[in-house]
Amino acid sequence: MDFPSLLIQLLNAVQYGLLLFLVASGLTLIFGIMGIINLAHGSFYMIGAYVAFVLASATGSLLMAIAIGVPLALALGWLLEWLVFSHLYRRDHLEQVLLTYGLILFFEEARSLLVGNDVHSVAIPELLRASIALTDTLSYPVYRLFISLVCLALALALYLLIRHTRLGMMIRAGSHDRDMVAALGININLVYRIVFALGVALAAFAGMIAAPVSTVYPGMGGHVLIISFVIVVIGGIGSVSGALVAALIIGFTDTFGKVIFPDYAGILVYVVMAAVLLWRPEGILRRG
Amino acid sequence: MRGAPTPMAELLVAEKLTRRFGGLAANQDVNLSLQPSQLHALVGPNGAGKSTCINMLSGDLAPTSGRVLLEGRDITRLTSFQRSMIGIGRSFQRTNIFPKFTAFENCRLAAQSRRQRAWRLFTDAALLVDARDKASAALKRAGLARREEIAAGTLSHGEQRQLEIAMVLATDATVLLLDEPLAGMGAEESAQMVDLLKALRTDHSILLVEHDMDAVFAVADVITVLVNGQVLASGKPETIRGNRDVQQAYLGQDEVLHG
Amino acid sequence: MKRFLPLLKYCPLVLLIALPFFAPPYYTELLAKILTFAIFAMSLDLLIGFTGLVSFGHAAFFGIAAYALVLLTPKYAAVSLWIAFPGAVLAAAVAALVIGIFALRTKGVYFIMVTLAFAQMVFSLFQDTKLGGGSDGVFLNTRPDATLFGYTPFDLANGQHAYYFVLAMLVATHLLLARVLRSPFGRALVGIRSNEHRMRSLGFATYRYKLGAFTLAGALAGVAGFCYAVLFAFVNPELLSWHKSGDAILMVILGGMGSLGGAIAGAFAFVAMQESFSQLTKHWLLVMGTVIVLTVLFLPGGLAAVPDRIRRTLSGSARRAAGITPPPSREGGGSEGGAHTDG
Numbered sequence: 001m002d003f004p005s006l007l008i009q010l011l012n013a014v015q016y017g018l019l020l021f022l023v024a025s026g027l028t029l030i031f032g033i034m035g036i037i038n039l040a041h042g043s044f045y046m047i048g049a050y051v052a053f054v055l056a057s058a059t060g061s062l063l064m065a066i067a068i069g070v071p072l073a074l075a076l077g078w079l080l081e082w083l084v085f086s087h088l089y090r091r092d093h094l095e096q097v098l099l100t101y102g103l104i105l106f107f108e109e110a111r112s113l114l115v116g117n118d119v120h121s122v123a124i125p126e127l128l129r130a131s132i133a134l135t136d137t138l139s140y141p142v143y144r145l146f147i148s149l150v151c152l153a154l155a156l157a158l159y160l161l162i163r164h165t166r167l168g169m170m171i172r173a174g175s176h177d178r179d180m181v182a183a184l185g186i187n188i189n190l191v192y193r194i195v196f197a198l199g200v201a202l203a204a205f206a207g208m209i210a211a212p213v214s215t216v217y218p219g220m221g222g223h224v225l226i227i228s229f230v231i232v233v234i235g236g237i238g239s240v241s242g243a244l245v246a247a248l249i250i251g252f253t254d255t256f257g258k259v260i261f262p263d264y265a266g267i268l269v270y271v272v273m274a275a276v277l278l279w280r281p282e283g284i285l286r287r288g
Numbered sequence: 289m290r291g292a293p294t295p296m297a298e299l300l301v302a303e304k305l306t307r308r309f310g311g312l313a314a315n316q317d318v319n320l321s322l323q324p325s326q327l328h329a330l331v332g333p334n335g336a337g338k339s340t341c342i343n344m345l346s347g348d349l350a351p352t353s354g355r356v357l358l359e360g361r362d363i364t365r366l367t368s369f370q371r372s373m374i375g376i377g378r379s380f381q382r383t384n385i386f387p388k389f390t391a392f393e394n395c396r397l398a399a400q401s402r403r404q405r406a407w408r409l410f411t412d413a414a415l416l417v418d419a420r421d422k423a424s425a426a427l428k429r430a431g432l433a434r435r436e437e438i439a440a441g442t443l444s445h446g447e448q449r450q451l452e453i454a455m456v457l458a459t460d461a462t463v464l465l466l467d468e469p470l471a472g473m474g475a476e477e478s479a480q481m482v483d484l485l486k487a488l489r490t491d492h493s494i495l496l497v498e499h500d501m502d503a504v505f506a507v508a509d510v511i512t513v514l515v516n517g518q519v520l521a522s523g524k525p526e527t528i529r530g531n532r533d534v535q536q537a538y539l540g541q542d543e544v545l546h547g
Numbered sequence: 548m549k550r551f552l553p554l555l556k557y558c559p560l561v562l563l564i565a566l567p568f569f570a571p572p573y574y575t576e577l578l579a580k581i582l583t584f585a586i587f588a589m590s591l592d593l594l595i596g597f598t599g600l601v602s603f604g605h606a607a608f609f610g611i612a613a614y615a616l617v618l619l620t621p622k623y624a625a626v627s628l629w630i631a632f633p634g635a636v637l638a639a640a641v642a643a644l645v646i647g648i649f650a651l652r653t654k655g656v657y658f659i660m661v662t663l664a665f666a667q668m669v670f671s672l673f674q675d676t677k678l679g680g681g682s683d684g685v686f687l688n689t690r691p692d693a694t695l696f697g698y699t700p701f702d703l704a705n706g707q708h709a710y711y712f713v714l715a716m717l718v719a720t721h722l723l724l725a726r727v728l729r730s731p732f733g734r735a736l737v738g739i740r741s742n743e744h745r746m747r748s749l750g751f752a753t754y755r756y757k758l759g760a761f762t763l764a765g766a767l768a769g770v771a772g773f774c775y776a777v778l779f780a781f782v783n784p785e786l787l788s789w790h791k792s793g794d795a796i797l798m799v800i801l802g803g804m805g806s807l808g809g810a811i812a813g814a815f816a817f818v819a820m821q822e823s824f825s826q827l828t829k830h831w832l833l834v835m836g837t838v839i840v841l842t843v844l845f846l847p848g849g850l851a852a853v854p855d856r857i858r859r860t861l862s863g864s865a866r867r868a869a870g871i872t873p874p875p876s877r878e879g880g881g882s883e884g885g886a887h888t889d890g
Contacts, residue, residue: 102839270668372750
């Protein structure tokens, strides 16, 4: 493979990995902080994508759709935590699995009812439609670079939030001893609600910005959920940095896998997971 | 393990056991030795590292450095279930039984571990006479003979502590690592437990972690005092009682002694 | 009067045996499908209800056996039942063994995620590659031939014969599992569910027991998958999807975990729910999803609470006789709880 083609694949791998990181970070945060396994997390990604499609069609602008969609996602997360998830904290994993599975059924069917089951494409915003020329024949879309940059910025923001703010401190504290933190007068319920809403918004936002490059289709929620699980397993539950490393590994595995073994690319990701399980069952970067 | 042990040979030895958690050394160069038919008590204030030590001996925690030896053989790398199979049994500070099973079934299951041809898929477990006999004997020894058919979760606290020990006895353990068996017990129950420990001492090697100093002085042959993860003093009860460092660090502050 | 009570539990079996004689073929077919799911549910209950392993990838083994049958069948002939059945079940068992070796290195939530991921891997294998027709699936042209030594005892192409074959598999699976659960191996599994840490402390090599249970459960899921392929003569990757795994979990929970009869009841309840909701509306999954969410939220013992209570009353005598649980005393209707396998 010549260098420009290699560069394209490399950039694709990074972009895909970073996008997956956004989704997986929400999942691992929610599990690490609140102890809840949420199967419906992929549905938020799907909801983000379909919301982007609907709003972009209505307003004619993806960026406008995102501007409206993200607050909507935050509100959805807030509402869900308040109504449903706040009751799950002390329940065992089986009940959490069952309830969130029920949620998946609900969301998928609701989408089917409201928007239908068609596959849609979303246009890249005018501003970002250019391509950077790499050779006379090959160029790389600016929009994909945009995605990578935005994801990186969010990753940085997340890092700063968790390490250097009071909220981040409360998040880290809450994960170790809920009752004790509550006894200190910190409103743990509020912290959890914020974290959950944040997780939902991250996943939904990922769906929104990914829409132009990955199309909007019914099974997208399930697909991203399972990849996110693989990432969390590899990276270690509760570890955001682990999720970043793992997401990039998966991004590379998938992208280059499709080039080298097109038929079996889908399986390669799980083979990597199996290898990690042999070597370090608790995850590459253990928690803490 | 089954032959008569030579009187002065050491059975279980902890050699410079060290365990660090990040920068904190929960145990530092701890040396302990256990002889046959001996009760060795491990005492110390809260946070001294007693739980960490017993966890390293039972295989629940791996040491950062140091060794554990059984009859001279290095067993540091063995897991908890492997150690159980070579005769090291452990009871827990927080009652760790099977609440929904009867007391009998708790012990029968414990005894079943001894003859593990794991792929015995078709015989009826109730027919394993060996395991049933061991269970009955263990329960009798622990003083629970009349409570066999009661659900373990509904036993009184003291009885549950007895069951903890009965389960270990049912596994034919020769070395008993007992983690605060008297925890939460009233005076009468404690006295019964002390009698049990004295009886067990005759044919077992016991490492006893305890806070109740009266009980400790009543049953221990050797006492090791652990403070801040390090051994402060170790020796016969009278020696420990008279040791000024120990009195300063531990006994004087916390416990009232009965001469 | 009391002496006849234990016989009550055979009533459902008698009904099931008699049914094809007075019900139209549609119901026989439907019932055969439910019985297939019942086998599937029992096999999963071994894992979830008895060993405490919440596997979200059980459909993989169901599907592998179904595909194995189809792949073992020559294009224009029938394969011998006596080769295809062991072959399919063996394929499922081997898959379960291999996946189990990796998956059981994890516990708790990790285990749930990993089993889901591996099942998805198997799904991708069948969906994306040309193995077995890809996403379109593949038809079973001729059902397996039961001929042995020149004598053909039954014909699986015949709806009624196929029904009795599945029923026989159900009874055999039930008997097998009941036996296994009474064995030392089975008692150890229940101990592992209750308190795995203590089991290890007592000298049990728990990984081996869990792997054994996982493999056995996989093999039995394979029996169910084989039956499914015989009944419907068509397999596609949907059989391996995680939605199927989710359905199975639902069946186990509906029927009350930790009870074989319950798993069978759960399969019936699940199909009943499916049928009644789909009569209500095209978007019955919406109703199903809502019901699941509401039930978990408001029935603390989960959906198992009601069948659990009924089951306790009915089977209390059997358990007491085995000395495994004591006579009901102060310990009230505590729920079976879930899988407490994580650290």
